[in-house]
Amino acid sequence: MKHSTYIQQAPSSFKLNQTLVADTPYRDEQTLAQAELYTHLESQAEAVAPTQDPLTSRDRRIIGEIIQVEPESVRTIWLEGGITLWVRFVNGSCLPFDRDWFAKRVAEVKATLPETPLERNERLSDELEEACVKFNLWHPQIDWLSFSTKLYRNNQLVGYIGCNLEGWYSRPRTYGMNRFASSAEEAMTFLGVRPAVAA
Numbered sequence: 001m002k003h004s005t006y007i008q009q010a011p012s013s014f015k016l017n018q019t020l021v022a023d024t025p026y027r028d029e030q031t032l033a034q035a036e037l038y039t040h041l042e043s044q045a046e047a048v049a050p051t052q053d054p055l056t057s058r059d060r061r062i063i064g065e066i067i068q069v070e071p072e073s074v075r076t077i078w079l080e081g082g083i084t085l086w087v088r089f090v091n092g093s094c095l096p097f098d099r100d101w102f103a104k105r106v107a108e109v110k111a112t113l114p115e116t117p118l119e120r121n122e123r124l125s126d127e128l129e130e131a132c133v134k135f136n137l138w139h140p141q142i143d144w145l146s147f148s149t150k151l152y153r154n155n156q157l158v159g160y161i162g163c164n165l166e167g168w169y170s171r172p173r174t175y176g177m178n179r180f181a182s183s184a185e186e187a188m189t190f191l192g193v194r195p196a197v198a199a
Contacts, residue, residue: 063077069089073089073090124147128161135196139152143162147164161187161188
């Protein structure tokens with residue numbers, strides 16, 4: 001029995017292991033289009049779910065002062081291996097630092113930086129909340145610009161309390177003289193309230 005096999009040969013224009021020069025611009029255009037697509041996708045993802053910046057402006061000020069750069073040039077920091085702290089800059093470059101040395105310098109610089117208005121309000125709010133718990137008082141919304149509020153006990157107005165450049169103050173009525181104190185607790189005692197006693 002005869003057996004026949006069909007064999008197709010490559011055309012004469014086919015060259016094995018040879019890159020066509022005409023194919024190169026197409027690949028460059030494809031690479032550019034792919035990069036443009038990735039950039040577009042990243043911007044869309046950022047618009048839908050923006051990345052939270054782990055550093056505050058105060059953090060950047062501290063880092064900038066430690067390594068003597070402009071605070072705006074610092075992008076982020078991270079700890080590698082529990083030993084090396086890396087600082088990445090906006091231009092993409094990075095600098096390594098010893099973690100313990102950097103932590104020591106942060107503590108030194110923090111002690112010299114003035115308190116921001118937000119940090120001041122948070123500190124005063126914490127002190128006010130602690131004193132309110134001690135005296136069994138509550139307050140509505142705080143006026144953050146003047147840091148003042150009303151104090152209530154059993155839905156009865158007890159008085160007004162706040163803090164300014166002279167310190168904590170309180171007064172029993174809307175109009176009248178403020179009595180200044182060194183702490184929120186002391187200002188509350190000027191309103192005639194006593195600490196709550198556990199039953």
